[in-house]
Amino acid sequence: MSDDVFLRVNDVSKWYGDEQVLDEVSFEMDRSDVTVLIGPSGSGKSTMLRCVNRLAEAQEGSITLDGEEVLSPDTDVDRLRREVGMVFQSFNLFAHLSALGNVALGPRRVLGLSAAEARERATSQLERVGLADQLESYPAELSGGQQQRVGIARALAMEPKLMLFDEPTSALDPELIGEVLEVMRALVDEGMTMLVVTHEMSFARAVADEVVFLDDGRVVERGPPEQLFERPEKERTGRFLERIASHD
Amino acid sequence: MSAPGSLALAAADSLGALAPSTAAGETPLTAATVGSVSESIDWWLVGDPADWWFVLRNVDYLGGGLLLTVGLTVASILLGFLVGFPAGAVEVYGDGRWKRLVETVGVVLRGTPIVVILLVIYFVVGVPQVNLGIGSISPAVSAGIAGLGLRSAAYQSQIFRAALGSVDDGQLEAGRAVGLSRFESIRYVVVPQALRRSIPGFQNEFTIVLKDTSIVFAIGLAELLTRGYDLFTQQTTAVLEVILFISGIYFVLTFTTNRALDYLGTRYAIPEGEST
Amino acid sequence: MAGATRPRTVGERVADTDPSVGRILLVAAGALFWGWLVVSWVNRWLGGVIAPVGEPLVAPDAVEGALAAVPGLAAVAPDVAFVVGLTPTLAQGTWLTVVITGASLVCGFFIAVPLAVARVYGRFSAWLSLGYTELLRGTPLLAQLFVLYYGLNLAASVPAALSGVFPRDVVWVAILGFTLNGAAYQAEYIRGAVESVDEGQITAGRAIGLSKLESIYYVVLPQALRYAIPSWTNEFVYLIKYSSLAGFITVPELYYLANRVATETFRYTTVFLVLGAMYLALVLTASKFMERVDDRVAIPGLGADRER
Numbered sequence: 067m068s069d070d071v072f073l074r075v076n077d078v079s080k081w082y083g084d085e086q087v088l089d090e091v092s093f094e095m096d097r098s099d100v101t102v103l104i105g106p107s108g109s110g111k112s113t114m115l116r117c118v119n120r121l122a123e124a125q126e127g128s129i130t131l132d133g134e135e136v137l138s139p140d141t142d143v144d145r146l147r148r149e150v151g152m153v154f155q156s157f158n159l160f161a162h163l164s165a166l167g168n169v170a171l172g173p174r175r176v177l178g179l180s181a182a183e184a185r186e187r188a189t190s191q192l193e194r195v196g197l198a199d200q201l202e203s204y205p206a207e208l209s210g211g212q213q214q215r216v217g218i219a220r221a222l223a224m225e226p227k228l229m230l231f232d233e234p235t236s237a238l239d240p241e242l243i244g245e246v247l248e249v250m251r252a253l254v255d256e257g258m259t260m261l262v263v264t265h266e267m268s269f270a271r272a273v274a275d276e277v278v279f280l281d282d283g284r285v286v287e288r289g290p291p292e293q294l295f296e297r298p299e300k301e302r303t304g305r306f307l308e309r310i311a312s313h314d
Numbered sequence: 315m316s317a318p319g320s321l322a323l324a325a326a327d328s329l330g331a332l333a334p335s336t337a338a339g340e341t342p343l344t345a346a347t348v349g350s351v352s353e354s355i356d357w358w359l360v361g362d363p364a365d366w367w368f369v370l371r372n373v374d375y376l377g378g379g380l381l382l383t384v385g386l387t388v389a390s391i392l393l394g395f396l397v398g399f400p401a402g403a404v405e406v407y408g409d410g411r412w413k414r415l416v417e418t419v420g421v422v423l424r425g426t427p428i429v430v431i432l433l434v435i436y437f438v439v440g441v442p443q444v445n446l447g448i449g450s451i452s453p454a455v456s457a458g459i460a461g462l463g464l465r466s467a468a469y470q471s472q473i474f475r476a477a478l479g480s481v482d483d484g485q486l487e488a489g490r491a492v493g494l495s496r497f498e499s500i501r502y503v504v505v506p507q508a509l510r511r512s513i514p515g516f517q518n519e520f521t522i523v524l525k526d527t528s529i530v531f532a533i534g535l536a537e538l539l540t541r542g543y544d545l546f547t548q549q550t551t552a553v554l555e556v557i558l559f560i561s562g563i564y565f566v567l568t569f570t571t572n573r574a575l576d577y578l579g580t581r582y583a584i585p586e587g588e589s590t
Numbered sequence: 591m592a593g594a595t596r597p598r599t600v601g602e603r604v605a606d607t608d609p610s611v612g613r614i615l616l617v618a619a620g621a622l623f624w625g626w627l628v629v630s631w632v633n634r635w636l637g638g639v640i641a642p643v644g645e646p647l648v649a650p651d652a653v654e655g656a657l658a659a660v661p662g663l664a665a666v667a668p669d670v671a672f673v674v675g676l677t678p679t680l681a682q683g684t685w686l687t688v689v690i691t692g693a694s695l696v697c698g699f700f701i702a703v704p705l706a707v708a709r710v711y712g713r714f715s716a717w718l719s720l721g722y723t724e725l726l727r728g729t730p731l732l733a734q735l736f737v738l739y740y741g742l743n744l745a746a747s748v749p750a751a752l753s754g755v756f757p758r759d760v761v762w763v764a765i766l767g768f769t770l771n772g773a774a775y776q777a778e779y780i781r782g783a784v785e786s787v788d789e790g791q792i793t794a795g796r797a798i799g800l801s802k803l804e805s806i807y808y809v810v811l812p813q814a815l816r817y818a819i820p821s822w823t824n825e826f827v828y829l830i831k832y833s834s835l836a837g838f839i840t841v842p843e844l845y846y847l848a849n850r851v852a853t854e855t856f857r858y859t860t861v862f863l864v865l866g867a868m869y870l871a872l873v874l875t876a877s878k879f880m881e882r883v884d885d886r887v888a889i890p891g892l893g894a895d896r897e898r
Contacts, residue, residue, distance in 0.1 A: 119797060121793060121796065121797060144799045144800070144801055145799070146799075147796060147797055147798065147799040148798070148799030151797075151798075152794075152797040152798075154790065154793070154794060154797075156790055158788075158790035158791060158793060158794035159794070160791060160794065160795075160809050160813075161788075161791065161813055161889070161891060161892055162809075162812045162813045162816065162889055162892060163812075171798070171800075171808060171809075172798035172799065172800075175800060175804060175808055176798060176799040176800055176804075204889055204890045204891060204892075205891060206889075206890045206891020206892070207890050207891070220794075220798065221797075221798070224798055224799065421870075421874075422866075422870060424827075424873075425827070425831075425869065425870040425873035425874060426831070426866045426869050426870055426873075427831040427832065427834040427845065427869050428831070429834050429835065429837075429845060430834065430845065430862060430865050430866045430869060431866070433849070433852075433858070433862045433865075434862045434863065434866060437852075437858035437859070437862060438858060438859045438862055438863065521727075521728070525729070525730040525731070526730070527730075528730040528732045528733060529730075529732060529835070531732065531838065532838075539730065539732060539733055539736075542733075542736075543736070546740065553740045553741045554737070554740075554741035554742065557733055557736050557737045557740065557741045558737065558741070560733060561729040561730075561733045561734075561737065564728065564729045564730055564733060565725065565728040565729050568727075568728040568729075569724070569728055
């Protein structure tokens with residue numbers, strides 16, 4: 067299957083004990099694509115995301131990233147994660163480090179840059195997410211939106227070829243969501259390849275190349291946003307979108 | 315002190331009479347048998363079988379020490395509770411002079427090694443012989459209980475202080491609101507909750523007191539460790555065997571008390587108790 | 591809170607403290623105590639530049655004479671003079687107490703951290719770690735010292751390189767005993783702190799490509815060790831106090847020397863009260879010092895205000 071598909075997820079299944087959380091999930095992305103995974107909570111979106119950088123282990127199927135099999139036991143997991151950035155719902159900033167320290171840790175300890183180089187790279191990434199004035203602040207001194215932007219800068223500092231976003235705005239107060247989405251939009255414009263789990267439908271509609279609707283661990287429907295949002299083929303998709311819309 | 319000691323020694327002697335006596339008894343073991351036996355069992359048996367035999371022959375003597383160890387622990391914990399609980403309450407609810415006094419005494423007791431506390435009580439304060447009708451407690455034993463007990467009180471007061479302090483203020487207010495007096499609110503509402511919360515700290519304190527009874531060695535009390543010391547000075551080849559044996563006893567004691575208090579903790583836990 | 595991260599000046603600290611008389615007295619007593627100790631030690635190392643080695647810094651007779659002249663203090667003059675006469679012995683014993691405590695605490699720490707990490711993140715090693723801590727915490731420290739000293743006779747097998755560093759080789763046995771024992775207790779405190787670090791922290795570390803061990807080292811431990819400081823202070827204080835048990839295996843530390851003087855002179859009351867005060871001073875210094883350390887390494891949002 068040598069092709070130029072950048073990320074191919076093929077029939078991935080996963081169980082926690084007896085409970086199946088992913089059931090033959092398949093989709094693919096090209097370079098610079100933005101794919102958004104949507105679905106009710108517990109539908110397996112986050113688990114699917116985590117299988118891509120192997121924070122969760124899929125038991126069946128295959129995931130190829132840039133021509134390499136991710137799920138192979140020979141895969142160097144640390145190298146994989148170096149190349150795939152991740153942004154968490156709960157930010158997970160290193161609580162003992164300043165914004166700068168958070169972003170510089172990876173370049174310094176994983177990529178082996180000198181302290182000065184790592185600092186420089188971290189500074190420029192924090193500038194990129196609009197936090198040039200908060201370099202020395204600790205996570206507890208930042209607002210949720212600022213913390214999440216540090217989280218994005220931390221992932222970007224590793225110069226990843228794919229970025230995973232796991233509900234990046236779900237833990238934020240409504241008035242802080244905008245600043246994070248703005249940063250993400252800027253990344254889309256720069257051509258970053260992004261796989262995003264989110265409930266922000268307007269964001270998905272605006273930037274996604276493809277939207278994948280998951281329910282009960284299965285892909286119910288996938289397609290370009292205009293099609294999926296305007297003319298869903300499956301009844302379940304429509305019901306889900308209606309429910310989400312009524313909450314907005 | 316000497317009476318139970320000589321009794322136990324006598325018991326050991328009679329055991330010795332039943333079994334082959336020391337010198338004669340060792341010969342068959344050490345000379346022929348041990349040579350071959352030790353080759354096969356050496357790798358797991360620490361020490362010399364003859365010395366383990368010596369330990370076993372004196373088990374009654376050590377048993378007397380064990381009784382004193384357990385007695386000291388129980389008495390000291392009780393004394394510690396009787397003094398420590400009110401002290402903890404004073405630190406939370408008291409004010410002014412009393413609170414400061416209790417705090418200062420607590421700092422001194424917690425900041426001084428137990429061996430120094432024991433020596434001060436034994437030599438400086440001079441606890442008298444206590445007569446209980448059924449028998450008397452020697453000055454050394456009362457000094458041991460007083461020293462371990464008061465030191466424990468200083469620590470228990472901290473456990474109870476923290477536990478009382480952790481009960482929400484609203485509980486006290488709610489008690490007052492249903493018409494209880496301040497004292498009654500504390501007694502019937504706060505204390506029952508606080509006592510449950512103090513179980514983990516209390517468990518820790520229990521094992522500390524148990525282990526520290528070994529330090530009454532300093533004032534010559536014949537508890538478990540002291541008796542062990544007496545034994546291995548008698549037969550110096552059996553040093554390791556004796557100490558490992560008594561260490562084993564201590565371990566069993568601390569282990570079982572801990573498990574017992576664990577059980578108590580779950581038994582009396584308030585459903586949906588505080589998350590830690 | 592910009593002010594929270596800025597180190598406070600000495601002036602601000604003094605201004606912050608409660609200027610009550612008792613506090614000033616306590617600080618003065620502390621300064622006198624440590625001043626006396628340090629001058630005594632230096633005097634000894636330099637071979638007696640201030641006072642002959644083994645002699646008090648101030649002549650007991652002079653003190654007795656001066657006090658006797660003050661009405662009301664005359665009655666205690668002989669006792670005070672006696673204590674002044676003891677000071678070289680006390681300073682000498684305290685030196686060993688401080689060294690044993692410090693060395694054991696530091697060595698124990700380096701054993702405790704791997705023990706704690708193994709306990710939380712290991713599989714087989716978790717059981718080993720559990721066994722070690724349960725065994726060492728379940729038996730009396732004095733019995734452990736007896737095992738090392740009487741049972742294994744380790745004092746006779748101190749390596750040549752270490753032999754002769756201290757007045758008696760048995761000091762090494764005491765340090766070993768306190769290290770092994772203290773490691774078990776420190777491991778418990780550190781384990782508690784490691785467990786309190788949010789799991790997402792390690793996930794985030796792994797997500798940027800750190801290995802599990804690297805995540806523990808760079809992310810979990812720096813936070814956990816800060817959390818552990820208050821409970822770790824307890825262990826520090828315990829060790830100062832329990833270092834007195836070294837006296838039972840003939841280590842000439844503070845308790846041992848004082849006890850010997852007491853039995854030789856029969857002045858139990860004076861000697862033991864002074865001895866108690868000495869340990870109290872050491873313990874109070876240690877806990878004040880650790881409070882300072884705790885303040886110093888505090889990070890906004892980490893530690894105390896997080897627990898509630």
